[in-house]
Amino acid sequence: PPIPPARSFPAVAPPRLPQPCVPAALSRFTEESLAHPARPAGICCVTRSALSVPIAVGAASMFQLPILNFSPQQVAGVCETLEESGDVERLGRFLWSLPVAPAACEALNKNESVLRARAIVAFHGGNYRELYHILENHKFTKESHAKLQALWLEAHYQEAEKLRGRPLGPVDKYRVRKKFPLPRTIWDGEQKTHCFKERTRHLLREWYLQDPYPNPSKKRELAQATGLTPTQVGNWFKNRRQRDRAAAAKNR
Numbered sequence: 001p002p003i004p005p006a007r008s009f010p011a012v013a014p015p016r017l018p019q020p021c022v023p024a025a026l027s028r029f030t031e032e033s034l035a036h037p038a039r040p041a042g043i044c045c046v047t048r049s050a051l052s053v054p055i056a057v058g059a060a061s062m063f064q065l066p067i068l069n070f071s072p073q074q075v076a077g078v079c080e081t082l083e084e085s086g087d088v089e090r091l092g093r094f095l096w097s098l099p100v101a102p103a104a105c106e107a108l109n110k111n112e113s114v115l116r117a118r119a120i121v122a123f124h125g126g127n128y129r130e131l132y133h134i135l136e137n138h139k140f141t142k143e144s145h146a147k148l149q150a151l152w153l154e155a156h157y158q159e160a161e162k163l164r165g166r167p168l169g170p171v172d173k174y175r176v177r178k179k180f181p182l183p184r185t186i187w188d189g190e191q192k193t194h195c196f197k198e199r200t201r202h203l204l205r206e207w208y209l210q211d212p213y214p215n216p217s218k219k220r221e222l223a224q225a226t227g228l229t230p231t232q233v234g235n236w237f238k239n240r241r242q243r244d245r246a247a248a249a250k251n252r
Contacts, residue, residue, distance in 0.1 A: 070098070076113035083117055092121040116144055119151060128155040136183045148186040156180045196236075200226045204236055212241055 075098065082091040095117060108114050115138050122131040135152055153176075160176050161168055168176070196204075207214065207222055214222065214237060219230045226233070 072107040072111050072114075075108060076111050079113045079117040083113075083120060088120060088124045091117055092125065095121060110138075112138075112140060112144060116140070116148065119148060123151045123155055128159060131155055135186055137185070139185045142188060145186050145188065149182055152180075152182060152186065153177065196228075200228065204233070204240075208237060208240055212237065212244075 078094060079091065082094060095114075115134055119131055119134045122128070122134065131151060132155070135148055140148060156176050156179075157168055157173060160172065164172075203226055204222070207218075211218065214233075216230070219233045219237075222228075223230045223233050228236075
C-alpha cells in the first residue's frame with residue numbers, strides 16, 4: 001500500500017527567558033521566588049552549613065534554567081532590607097536560593113551586609129559553629145559591633161544552657177563571657193562589664209551619687225549621654241540601689 005505523507009506541525013516559538021542583571025529581575029526574584037524555596041539554584045556563595053538546608057548544586061544546568069547575575073550591591077541591598085524587616089526565614093531563603101555568577105562570589109563573601117546576614121541566619125538556625133567562624137574571620141565596622149556582639153554572647157549562653165540543662169544565672173553568664181571573650185573583629189578593645197563600656201559605667205556612677213532616684217526626664221537625658229535606652233538606665237539604677245541596700249544590711 002502507498003505510504004501516507006508525513007504530517008506537518010506548525011512551528012512553535014521558543015519560550016522567552018528572563019533577562020539577568022536588571023533591577024526588575026531582582027525585584028521579581030525577591031517578591032516571587034522567595035515564596036518557593038524549592039526553586040533550583042545556581043552557584044551559591046552561602047555555605048551549606050550556614051543555613052542548615054540542602055543546596056541544589058547544579059540544578060540550574062539540569063533544568064536548563066538561566067542564571068541571574070545580580071551585582072554585589074543589589075544583593076547587599078536586599079540583605080539589608082530583609083534584616084531590617086526582621087524576617088529571618090525569608091532572609092535565609094534568599095541567601096540559599098540566590099543564584100550568582102562565580103566571579104561575584106569573592107565580592108559577596110567580603111561584603112559586610114551579606115556577612116552580617118549570614119551570621120544572623122546561622123544564629124537563628126542554631127548553627128553556632130558557622131556563626132563563630134563568620135565573626136572570627138571577618139573584620140566588621142563599628143556600626144555592626146553591637147548586634148554581632150549580642151549574637152556572639154547569646155549563642156554561647158544558649159550552648160552553656162544546653163550543656164548544663166538549666167537556665168544561666170548572672171554568675172554563670174559572667175563565667176561564659178570570661179571563657180569566650182569577644183573577638184577583636186567585632187570589638188574595639190575597650191573593657192566592658194556586663195556589656196556596658198567602662199566609660200558608660202563611670203558616667204552612670206557619677207549620676208547615681210548625685211541622685212539615686214532619677215525621674216523619667218533625667219533617665220532620658222542620661223540615655224542620650226551614654227547611648228543606652230531609658231529602660232537600661234532605669235534597670236542599672238534599680239540594681240545599684242539593691243546592691244547598696246544589701247551591702248548596708250550586711251554591715252549592720
